Amino acid sequence: MIVSMKKLLVFGTENNRKAILEKLQEIGVVHVVPASQEELKGHVDTLEQQEQVARAISILGSFPDKKESVENLPENTVNDIVSWHNTIQKYQEEQNELNKRKEALSMWGAFSTSEWDELQKHGVHLQFVKVSLKQLSQLDSGRIAYKKQIGKDVFAAVLSHKEQYELPDCAQLLPIKKGTVELDREIQELQQKQDELSTKLQQAVVYLPLLQKQQQALQNEQMFCAVESQLLCEQDVFALKGYIPEKQVETLQKEMQSVTAGIMVEEVDGEDDPPTLIQNPKWVQSVVDLVKLYASPGYKEWDTSSSIYLAFTIFFAMIVGDAGYGCILLAIMLGLTGKLKSSEAGQRVYRLMLTLSIGCIVFGAISGNWFAIQMSEDNPLKQFQILGTSKSEEQNLNNMMMLSVYVGAVHLSCARLIQIIRVFPSVFWINQLGWLIMMWGAIAKILWQNDAGLTALLVGAVLAVLFASDHRNIFMRFLLGLLDLLGITQNFADILSYLRLFALGLASTVMAKIFNDLGMQVRDVSPTFGPVLMVLVIFMGHTINIVLAVMGGFIHGLRLNFLEFYRYCFEGTGYDYKPFAKKAQV
Structure with a gap:
C-alpha cells in the first residue's frame, strides 16, 4: 500500500541552521522538496572527491580482499591508487603497441638492430623491402638473402656489399628502427613496471573499508550541501519544505526537541504532489x-x-x-x-x-x-491433474x-x-461499468452462444457512449x-x-x-x-x-x-x- 504522507515545514534562525539540518539528516525521515525547480546538487568539489573515491574503491575491488585492517588512511591514498591504475593502463597500451610491432616483424625471426651496425662496419648493408609478387623479378635475385610471400606481396631481406643497393621503384623500403630483441626487452620492462604497481595496489586493499567509509561520508556531505543550497531564506530566517510519512511525525517531533526549530505539520491537499512510498507485507x-x-x-x-x-x-x-x-x-x-x-x-x-x-x-x-x-x-x-484430462488432444488444447x-x-x-x-x-464510473458489461456480453454471445449476451453488449455500449464525457x-x-x-x-x-x-x-x-x-x-x-x-x-x-x-x-x-x-x-x-x-x- 502507499504510505500516507504529511506536509512538513521546518524553520529556524540562521545560527541554528547547521544544527537543524544535521539533526534532520540523522533522523532520516524527511523527503526534502527543493525551493526552486533546480535539481538537488552538492558542491562540485564534493562531487569530484566522491567520484575519485568511488573509482579507487572500484579499482581495489578487483584485487583479492585482505583480512588485515588499518585505522588511518594516509594522505593522497585515493590519488595514488587512481594514478597507479592509470599508469598501469598506459603501460598496457604501450605494451600492446609493442606486441603489434613485434608480431609484424615475426616473419624475419629474432634479430637485433645492433647487429646491423656491426654489418655496416664491415661494408654490408641490409634492407627490408616489400614488393608485389608480379614485380619481384625486378629485384636482383642474387641480393635476396631471405623472402616470404604473404598473399600477393613478397617481403624480402636484401643484402649489398660496400655500396648500398639502389632499390627499384616497385620496391617499398620498410623502416625498422628496433628489432624483436629490443622490443622484447621493452615489453619485459613494461611488464615489470606493471607488476610493481599492481603489487602496490594489492597492498592498498587494506584501506578499502576506510575508503568506503570516506565515500559514505562524502555522500552525506554532498546531500547536506544540496539541501542547504535549496532552503527558503529570508534575512536571518530559513525554512525547509518536505514530506514525511504520517507514522514518523511523532518520532520527528520528539527527536527535534534537542534543537531550536519550528515544525509545522499539515495535511496533504489537492495541489500537493507528495512522493510515493510503497510498503507491503x-x-x-x-x-x-x-x-x-x-x-x-x-x-x-x-x-x-x-x-x-x-x-x-x-x-x-x-x-x-x-x-x-x-x-x-x-x-x-x-x-x-x-x-x-x-x-x-x-x-x-x-x-x-x-x-x-x-x-x-x-x-x-x-x-x-x-x-x-x-x-x-x-x-x-x-x-x-485437473487440466488436460480429456482423451482428445484437440479438446485439451481448446480448453x-x-x-x-x-x-x-x-x-x-x-x-x-x-x-x-x-x-x-x-459520471465516468458508469462509462467504465458500460465497458465491463460490454466485454462480458460479447464473451457470452461469442463463446457461450447466449443471446442475452447481445443485449448486454448493446446496453454496455450505450452506457459507454453516454458517459464517456x-x-x-x-x-x-x-x-x-x-x-x-x-x-x-x-x-x-x-x-x-x-x-x-x-x-x-x-x-x-x-x-x-x-x-x-x-x-x-x-x-x-x-x-x-x-x-x-x-x-x-x-x-x-x-x-x-x-x-x-x-x-x-x-x-x-x-x-x-x-x-x-x-x-x-x-x-x-x-x-x-x-x-x-x-x-x-x-
Whole structure:
C-alpha cells in the first residue's frame, strides 16, 4: 500500500541552521522538496572527491580482499591508487603497441638492430623491402638473402656489399628502427613496471573499508550541501519544505526537541504532489522492483504491487507450465539462500523467485506436466491433474486456449473495477461499468452462444457512449462517446493478447517433448555411449528450454501487466520517496 504522507515545514534562525539540518539528516525521515525547480546538487568539489573515491574503491575491488585492517588512511591514498591504475593502463597500451610491432616483424625471426651496425662496419648493408609478387623479378635475385610471400606481396631481406643497393621503384623500403630483441626487452620492462604497481595496489586493499567509509561520508556531505543550497531564506530566517510519512511525525517531533526549530505539520491537499512510498507485507514487497521497472504510482493512485504479485505469478506459471521446471527453480533458490539473504534486494529476489517456483509447481501439477513425460494412470502425480484430462488432444488444447482467454477477461475486468473505484462518484464510473458489461456480453454471445449476451453488449455500449464525457453539450458528449467506443477493437485485442499464455506454454511443452524424444533416439546409437549421449541431450535440451521459458515468463508476464492491464487503470505519475538521511556506515 502507499504510505500516507504529511506536509512538513521546518524553520529556524540562521545560527541554528547547521544544527537543524544535521539533526534532520540523522533522523532520516524527511523527503526534502527543493525551493526552486533546480535539481538537488552538492558542491562540485564534493562531487569530484566522491567520484575519485568511488573509482579507487572500484579499482581495489578487483584485487583479492585482505583480512588485515588499518585505522588511518594516509594522505593522497585515493590519488595514488587512481594514478597507479592509470599508469598501469598506459603501460598496457604501450605494451600492446609493442606486441603489434613485434608480431609484424615475426616473419624475419629474432634479430637485433645492433647487429646491423656491426654489418655496416664491415661494408654490408641490409634492407627490408616489400614488393608485389608480379614485380619481384625486378629485384636482383642474387641480393635476396631471405623472402616470404604473404598473399600477393613478397617481403624480402636484401643484402649489398660496400655500396648500398639502389632499390627499384616497385620496391617499398620498410623502416625498422628496433628489432624483436629490443622490443622484447621493452615489453619485459613494461611488464615489470606493471607488476610493481599492481603489487602496490594489492597492498592498498587494506584501506578499502576506510575508503568506503570516506565515500559514505562524502555522500552525506554532498546531500547536506544540496539541501542547504535549496532552503527558503529570508534575512536571518530559513525554512525547509518536505514530506514525511504520517507514522514518523511523532518520532520527528520528539527527536527535534534537542534543537531550536519550528515544525509545522499539515495535511496533504489537492495541489500537493507528495512522493510515493510503497510498503507491503514482505512477500508482496518482493515485486516492488518489478513495479518500478515501468513507473512508480502517483501518491493519489493505487499501489499495483498486490495485483502484479498475484497476476505475474499466474502468468509466469502458465508460460513455464512445467512442475519439474518449477522444482529446479526452487532448488536453485534454496541453494542460493545464503547469498541472496545477505542483502535487502537479494531477499526480495529470493521471495519473488520462491513464489514463482511454487506457482510453476502448482500449475504444472494440475496440468499434469512434469518434464513433458507421459505419465501412466497409476502414477501418484496423476491424481493432482485437473487440466488436460480429456482423451482428445484437440479438446485439451481448446480448453487451454479458453482458459487463457478467461484469465485475460478476468484480469482486464479487475482493471475496469479498479478504475470504477478510482473515478467514483464522477459520471465516468458508469462509462467504465458500460465497458465491463460490454466485454462480458460479447464473451457470452461469442463463446457461450447466449443471446442475452447481445443485449448486454448493446446496453454496455450505450452506457459507454453516454458517459464517456461530462461535456454540457449533448451533441459533443455523444460524439466524444462514439470516439471512445472506437476503442472496442483495442479492448478485444487486449483480451486475445492473453493467448500468448497458451502459446508460450505449449511451445515450452513441445520443446521439452522433442528433447525427450531426441534423447531416447540417441540412446539406441551405441550400447556403450548411447545412455551417456541420452543424458547429455536431455540435460542440455531441458536447460535451454528452461532458460527460454523463464525469459518468456518474465518478459510476457510483465508485458500483460504493464501494457494490457495498466492501460485501463494506471497512470504511473509518481516519484519515489527519498529521505534526507545519512548513509549507513560500514
